[in-house]
Amino acid sequence: MKKLINAPENVVTDALTGLAAAHPDLAVDVAGKVVARASGPTPGKVGLVSGGGSGHEPLHVGFVGYGMLDAACPGEIFTSPVPDQMVRAARAVHGGAGVLYVVKNYTGDVLNFQLAAELLEDEDIEVATVVVDDDVAVEDSTYTAGRRGTGATVFVEKIAGALAEERAPLAAVAAVAREVNERSRSFGIALTPCVTPATGRPGFELGPQEVELGIGIHGEPGRRRGPLASAGELVQIALDAIHQDMPLSGDLLVMVNGMGGTPLIELYLVYAEVKRYLDKLGARITRNLVGNYITSLEMQGCSITVCRLTDDLARLWDAPVQTPALRWGR
């Protein structure tokens, strides 16, 4: 393993130190591991807080800023943050209108946010929680901890963030977050595993002619291992799975997301295949993102996330946003 690090145990804090230096718009509590807007809590606005394991950059710290998150709590690499961080974040962003926790459906994330919400009950800070679970690759979710939260998290944070910026009440912001989650589906594919700095070894083995179909954001599998195929065939597997679960029609928001180790040329190539597939169905991509938004360190591969838009969701998607990783209209 070769990585640009000083020491495995300091990777997260060293990275936060750099984030703080690069983005004066952010207030970074390096020791407490909370990243918030430097402008402080916005009076009368619902505070949006998310968090999860580090190693998925720009998620979540890269989405803190106007029009999106008020704060993010990065955990250790691939490990959920602890309740103290989430409580500190809620306090830091509470502008009197309550706080929305956006939680990806992973057992650790769900449990820690649940404990944090319990702790905040005594502090007169109203907290609502939305659990994102968009990953169709988890087939028999009645026998598991449910579907995982993956790419739709970006959509939920952006759209709920826009509504919060309009000073909508907590119940409405939580409702739109749930609506986005319900209208979104994802599927991920890995070409290679990644190496966490603490272990220095790949998280799983994958042969040179194999792909893992239906990965989550740590590369954990969801469906099966298959032979390496053309981008068009792999896109078809992913979109067939999504289309079977949620028929794709009308106006769509599509994200082709790189897992960290795949260059943009391949992601655009994949996007062309996605468009070809959806054109055949008669569905229209009216909004899109192509790039690295929710990664797994240096893993090669991509995930595809689709959201069936309404006019209102499209309007909120278009609203101005100013964060390190997403920025338009302002």
Add this chain to the structure above:
Amino acid sequence: MDKTFFREWITEIARLVDARREELTRLDTAIGDGDHGTNLARGFGAALEALRSADPPTPGEVLVTVGRTLISTVGGASGPLYGTAFRRAGKALGDALEVDLAGLHEALRAGLAGVQQLGGAVEGDKTMVDAFAPAVAALGEAVVAGKAMGDALAAAAQAAEQGSAATVPLRARKGRASYLGERSIGHQDPGSVSTALVFAALHRVGAR
């Protein structure tokens, strides 16, 4: 058993977890995130620090302090689950200065109930409960049978070890390993292994 006994128990857990950190992480790499050993070692290390600086006056306070520290430092699923186990067990002990075997059993039963309430796992789901539940049951039987402390704790440790070994052929239904479906079969659950270490540590300290 007084507060010193409980501190020694936590010290022994920290030592065992640290010694077997690599093994726990390797087991977790097979079916999880590959961080179980690292995270638990960090948590129990922090728990020892907390005990050194706070010096809680009762067995109950020792365990509550450990539980709180684990929740604040471990992260993942094992932070809240282990933290809740120790916190609930500590609360069940109240402010007694001395705890007998029956009291310890009651406390561990409360800890197990907390874990199951939070995580929603039952025996057979391939989680820490598969080691925790049989250990508590074995301890309960030993109390009823009037066994000596060393024998009772040996029975609990052995039941945890066997329960953990029995997770190998199971299919995971909770936590990250559940996403592997059939592919989780054939791997030992890392949470059950660390739970077996908690009971092994209890036995070692009790046999001194």
